[in-house]
Amino acid sequence: MAITSTEAPSSKWHFLAVAARLVFRLVVIAFVGWFALAAFYQAPPGWKWPIIASAVFVGLIAILAVRRRPLLASVLLLITMLAVSFWWKSIEPSNDREWAxxxxxxxxxxxxxxxxxxxxxxxxxxxxxxxxxxxxxxxxxxxxxxxxxxxxxxxxxxxxxxxxxxxxxxxxxxxxxxxxxxxxxxxxxxxxxxxxxxxxxxxxxxxxxxxxxxxxxxxxxxxxxxxxxxxxxxxxxxxxxxxxxxxxxxxxxxxxxxxxxxxxxxxxxxxxxxxxxxxxxxxxxxxxxxxxxxxxxxxxxxxxxxxxxxxxxxxxxxxxxxxxxxxxxxxxxxxxxxxx
Structure with missing residues (x-):
């Protein structure tokens, strides 16, 4: 059966949407992985694992939400990235510590x-x-x-x-x-x-x-x-x-x-x-x-x-x-x- 002119664009947009969701999920996984390591080395000892668990939870929400609520998932990821960026830039080197x-x-x-x-x-x-x-x-x-x-x-x-x-x-x-x-x-x-x-x-x-x-x-x-x-x-x-x-x-x-x-x-x-x-x-x-x-x-x-x-x-x-x-x-x- 021949593909009509309306079916071809629809199929194309479906493919692009699937690809975009895949890329989004990969970005979330990479970001959460990076942040988990950053928190492991930089978060205060008592807060380390709760912060890492929270990051994994937010990442799961974004990954699950992107299929039906892509705008919400994107906003959630953007806000999280901005907050983490602000935190990361606030970590400054020092010459005043208890050195070996x-x-x-x-x-x-x-x-x-x-x-x-x-x-x-x-x-x-x-x-x-x-x-x-x-x-x-x-x-x-x-x-x-x-x-x-x-x-x-x-x-x-x-x-x-x-x-x-x-x-x-x-x-x-x-x-x-x-x-x-x-x-x-x-x-x-x-x-x-x-x-x-x-x-x-x-x-x-x-x-x-x-x-x-x-x-x-x-x-x-x-x-x-x-x-x-x-x-x-x-x-x-x-x-x-x-x-x-x-x-x-x-x-x-x-x-x-x-x-x-x-x-x-x-x-x-x-x-x-x-x-x-x-x-x-x-x-x-x-x-x-x-x-x-x-x-x-x-x-x-x-x-x-x-x-x-x-x-x-x-x-x-x-x-x-x-x-x-x-x-x-x-x-x-x-x-x-x-x-x-």
Whole structure:
């Protein structure tokens, strides 16, 4: 039987209505799922589950109502989204909380020409992750004597995910390491998912290598690799100053850590882009365990050998663990990693 001219438009509108309801329901499910996670990490402990249950209830009402009362369902969803948006924007980062001891202070700097004074340089003496002597000190550096920049990658479980640190070496033999980290409160533990939901502030730590790198090689027993970077003196200087600017900026205006967009590796990338806006974004910047591959392809680390050999030579954990505690840590970890 032939379809009449009135049946075809009717069938078309029916299909569009069904598709619209499907899209609406998917939006509701996605929104409720996101809000449930946000409430899990941000709602007060006593209110967490009642708020999540209420969100699920409102979502079910919207999903059921959209077939017969689409306008009511749409208004309900819009009002809920606006209320949640207002709540979400009201959650602001802070520098005033009960911080864990190792992130109690972020780095700040006073700059007078080439004379740099760093405040709150961490120099903890670690015996275990829970047993340590907390030391925060003020150090002075002569920027004109900056000689080297090294990137360190620290892997603890998944080889695709690494913590990235940058170490600056000076003519007097000292090294200062910068590390963008989550600023945990006392009793908090790191959560990748929580990092999407304003669970942690961002802090820039500056520390001695015998503190922040040794913690990873000798105490946590992570696999740490050191890659000397091929940077011109101008770029090395600019990168160092960009870290100081970031530390001062965070002290003045706190920010949230974000698992993808504001983490230890993306901060390095953003600072590097301030120096060279043409640096291309690459998936290996996000999947930070593969950052050495990116640097190898960009000729920012030595590439006169196959990458696997470069990686093997860059590993420092075994050397650090074999050396006596009293030895010069910075010298030990560079004993065979000074290539080209």
């Amino acid at each position: 001891a190792d992130v109690a202070h972020g780095i700040t700097a006073t700059i007078s020409g080439d004379q740099i004074t760093l405040h709150n340089v961490r120099n903890f003496q670690w015996r275990t992750t829970e047993d340590f002597d907390p030391v925060w000190q003020t150090e002075q550096y002569d920027l004109s004597s900056l000689q080297s920049v090294d990137l360190l990658n620290s892997v603890w479980s998944n080889p695709a995910i690494a913590h990235t640190l940058v170490s600056f070496g000076f003519a007097d033999g000292r090294h200062i390491v910068f590390s963008a980290e989550i600023r945990k409160e006392r009793g908090e533990a790191f959560s990748e998912i929580g990092g999407f939901f304003k669970e942690f502030e961002l802090v820039l730590i500056a520390a001695e290598e015998s503190d922040i790198v040794r913690l990873r090689t000798n105490v946590r027993r992570e696999t740490v690799s050191l890659y000397p970077l091929r940077l011109s003196p101008r770029v090395a200087r600019a990168l160092f100053l960009s870290y100081l600017d970031k530390g001062n900026a965070l002290a003045a205006q706190p920010e949230f850590y974000q698992t993808i967009t504001a983490n230890c590796t993306t901060i390095v990338f953003k600072l590097a882009r301030l120096i060279d806006p043409g640096i291309p974004l690459d998936w290996r910047i996000i999947v930070s365990g593969y950052l050495p591959d990116y640097l190898y392809d960009r000729h920012l680390i030595r590439n006169d050998l196959p990458l696997d050999e470069i990686r093997k030579q860059a590993e420092i954990s075994s050397r650090a663990q074999a050396a006596p505690t009293s030895s010069d840590y910075s010298r030990v970890i560079r004993s065979t990693s000074d290539g080209g």
